[in-house]
Amino acid sequence: MSESKIDTRLWSSKARNLSPYVPGEQPQHDNLCKLNTNENPFPPSPKVGEAIAKVLEQQADELRLYPAPESDDLRAALAQLYDIDSNQVFVGNGSDEVLALVFASFFLKERPVLSPDIGYSFYPVYAQTFGVELVQIALEADFSIDPDAYRQPCSGIIIANPNAPTGLLLSLADIRKLAGEHSNSVIVIDEAYIDFAKLEAGSSETSVSAVSLINECDNILVTQTFSKSRSLAGLRVGMAFGNASLIEALTRMKNSFNSYPLDKLAQAGATASVLDVEYFEQTRQQVIDLRESLTAGLKALDYDVLPSHTNFVFARPKEGNANEVADKLREQGIIVRHFDKPRINEYLRITIGKAEQNQRLLDALKVLQANADVAAD
Ligand SMILES: Cc1ncc(COP(=O)(O)O)c(C=O)c1O
Numbered sequence: 001m002s003e004s005k006i007d008t009r010l011w012s013s014k015a016r017n018l019s020p021y022v023p024g025e026q027p028q029h030d031n032l033c034k035l036n037t038n039e040n041p042f043p044p045s046p047k048v049g050e051a052i053a054k055v056l057e058q059q060a061d062e063l064r065l066y067p068a069p070e071s072d073d074l075r076a077a078l079a080q081l082y083d084i085d086s087n088q089v090f091v092g093n094g095s096d097e098v099l100a101l102v103f104a105s106f107f108l109k110e111r112p113v114l115s116p117d118i119g120y121s122f123y124p125v126y127a128q129t130f131g132v133e134l135v136q137i138a139l140e141a142d143f144s145i146d147p148d149a150y151r152q153p154c155s156g157i158i159i160a161n162p163n164a165p166t167g168l169l170l171s172l173a174d175i176r177k178l179a180g181e182h183s184n185s186v187i188v189i190d191e192a193y194i195d196f197a198k199l200e201a202g203s204s205e206t207s208v209s210a211v212s213l214i215n216e217c218d219n220i221l222v223t224q225t226f227s228k229s230r231s232l233a234g235l236r237v238g239m240a241f242g243n244a245s246l247i248e249a250l251t252r253m254k255n256s257f258n259s260y261p262l263d264k265l266a267q268a269g270a271t272a273s274v275l276d277v278e279y280f281e282q283t284r285q286q287v288i289d290l291r292e293s294l295t296a297g298l299k300a301l302d303y304d305v306l307p308s309h310t311n312f313v314f315a316r317p318k319e320g321n322a323n324e325v326a327d328k329l330r331e332q333g334i335i336v337r338h339f340d341k342p343r344i345n346e347y348l349r350i351t352i353g354k355a356e357q358n359q360r361l362l363d364a365l366k367v368l369q370a371n372a373d374v375a376a377d
Helices: 046-058 060-064 072-082 094-107 122-130 172-181 244-254 264-275 277-300 322-331 355-376
Strands: 033-035 089-092 113-116 134-137 156-160 186-190 220-225 238-242 312-316 334-336 348-351
Touching: 033 348, 033 355, 046 060, 046 264, 072 089, 072 238, 072 264, 089 094, 089 244, 094 122, 094 156, 094 186, 094 220, 094 238, 094 244, 122 134, 172 186, 238 244, 277 312, 277 355, 322 334, 322 348, 322 355, 334 348, 334 355
Parallel strands: 033 334, 113 134, 113 156, 156 186, 186 220
Antiparallel strands: 089 238, 220 238, 312 348
16 A cells, blocks of 8 residues: 555554564566576475475364464474474464573563664564664674674574574684673574574584573574575574573463464374474585585676575676676566675575576676676776
């Protein structure tokens, strides 16, 4: 609805003052090369469809009943995956919902919450929605996070790791340091893309995920999602891992808002996805391999590409402005994401597609460059 037609007379002042998150567009065109919202180019495990079909074919009658409120089977499968207890696992309707419950459960205090100035753009929206003061800490010039810059009183810290949209990874040593220096604050590590991350060569850690720290640090809460590495953005399932008391706070908050966030189909499909380890390993490795070849292709076209630990790359054309490149790609049905924000407006965030999609993008960029060279001559 156009702004001028909206009648806000009956709205609460809260509703009037909201500035909602604007998701990446979902255009519907034939032959679209959609590389803008970090969805997985591969389908979910076939076991997901089978599990959902089984519910519909054999237990359709049970859809008249409410689903398991705490998604017990799904939480047990996730607990087994990470070798932790079920009471250290929380699930919700996408990690966006889990993150909203995080803000309400841990950050609504006198002190502000700290977050990088370049990060997931939903955090400032939640802060505003829940009336939480958010202090943004500047990333270093190379877009890395300096844990020493977070040495100030706070109710909590929230960091996407790998960060979005930069794709850079913070080490577990730095996360451990943050947790140790802020023992009375909750350190939230949003691991939406962690399954695409790789340990740095020579690292002494055995994992990249901060889930491996939750028994050691009772103030670390890790969120993850089924939307990226498990190809299930449409099913809406996200999770959190942490100390049982943190999980209990989230559960109480959920039960004060929506007791049944995951329907029966989502619970069955997500559980089947977790159990199909082989498919998961195979597709995530394929995405990682495609990322490496897209990175090489972009570098060959003289793009600066940050070392990505995600299913997207953050790349800067050496010549021409990123916004213009995005517009020209769009004319050819190739959609990438450009953020019109200070410090990152020269970059494009490009989701890793299938090999043929990545090639179409590279071919289109090559033609754009050739045209620009002709125009310059
Ligand atoms: C860093 C980050 N966190 C959370 C999410 C939300 O994911 P979900 O689909 O689980 O709500 C996204 C989605 O793009 C993301 O980029």
